[in-house]
Each structure stands twice: as C-alpha cells, then as structure tokens.
Amino acid sequence: DQQVKQNSPSLSVQEGRISILNCDYTNSMFDYFLWYKKYPAEGPTFLISISSIKDKNEDGRFTVFLNKSAKHLSLHIVPSQPGDSAVYFCAASALMARAGGADGLTFGKGTHLIIQP
C-alpha cells in the first residue's frame, strides 16, 4: 500500500518555465512533508519542507504548497534551470504522532524532472 504517491514518473519542462511536481498521501497521521532531490548513486539532498500547520513554504526558487483536505502537496520550481534535472522525491513523516517525534520517512517513488534548454 503506497502511502505517498507521485503519479508522474517523469516530467519535462523548458528552461525558464515553472516546474510543478505533485505528491499525494493517504495517511492522515502524516504531519510533516519534505522534498528531496536525488542524482543516481547519491543520497537524497534536502530541498524544502512544510509542516501541516502551514499551507505554503517558500525558499528561493522552491515553493511547497500543502492542501491538507485533499492530502496533496506540490513543489514549484521557478524559474527552472538545467541543474534542476534530477529525480525528486516527496517524503512524509508522522512527526508529532509518536512520542519523541523520531520517525523514519515514507517516500514516494519519485519524479524524474528533465529541464530542456
């Protein structure tokens, strides 16, 4: 049962345009969401996160939107640059659900973003 879903295996965007990566989740206990960028044979690199008490978080070219009622979040990258080409993983955690807050992440399958010149 996939609790975090990224339904688009790949996405192609022209350089300079906006990239929108989508993520859906099913577990209502999730209260903290993260986006990671990953290159082959490397560990994921943290991009941006959002707590369930917010609906938007922005950091430079990256903005994450959270729609709790729809159990949906999205990552916007604008403007898209060639160096953004990578696999992007959405991850979720039930941070506050457990005592101590320590919890492993549940990842989606990733979306391969390709920025075309």
Add this chain to the structure above:
Amino acid sequence: GAVVSQHPSRVICKSGTSVKIECRSLDFQATTMFWYRQFPKKSLMLMATSNEGSKATYEQGVEKDKFLINHASLTLSTLTVTSAHPEDSSFYICSAKMTVNYGYTFGSGTRLTVV
C-alpha cells in the same frame, strides 16, 4: 550544515560473506539514525530505525538477523549485511534526524553488489 558520511560508497562481495556499512554524523550528534534501501527505479524503503544505546526497530518484512544494526555512539551507526546473497544487491542509504529543525540528513549511499 549537518553532514552524514557513509562508507563505503561502493562494494562488491561474494555470496555468503558479510559486509559492513558505516554511517557517521560529522558535526552533530544523532540519537536516531535510519537505514533505507532503494531498488532500481523504486522509492527509498525504510528498513530500520537505529537508536543510540538500544536495539534497532525493524520495519515489517526486514530480517533483523540478516541486517544487523549497531548504534554504539551518538555519531556512528553501522549496518552489517550478513551472509549476503545476490538479492541483497541494492543501494543502501543512511539518514540522521536533526533535533533542531526536524530535518533529516542523508549519507551518500552505498551500492552493494553481491556476486
């Protein structure tokens, strides 16, 4: 920023042998570390949660006798794949949880190939 160092980055071993993967937090103390496994074109799957000074908590379906985890200090967790078989070939990644900002920092991963 917080750095997690993972070694080796790549290892090839023979069937039946054991392989140890190290994960170190370089500039912070990590009371909790996580071990993930990634199959080709699949998402990262949490294998176990490692707590310093106590036994690891394994996810359902992960054999604890096969994947031995030791978190002996606040800066080091190790994963030992015992009696490795070709189906254990995978990409293993460790992660440490930051207590300051709830961030998770990942190691660079280990590509294990069992021949």
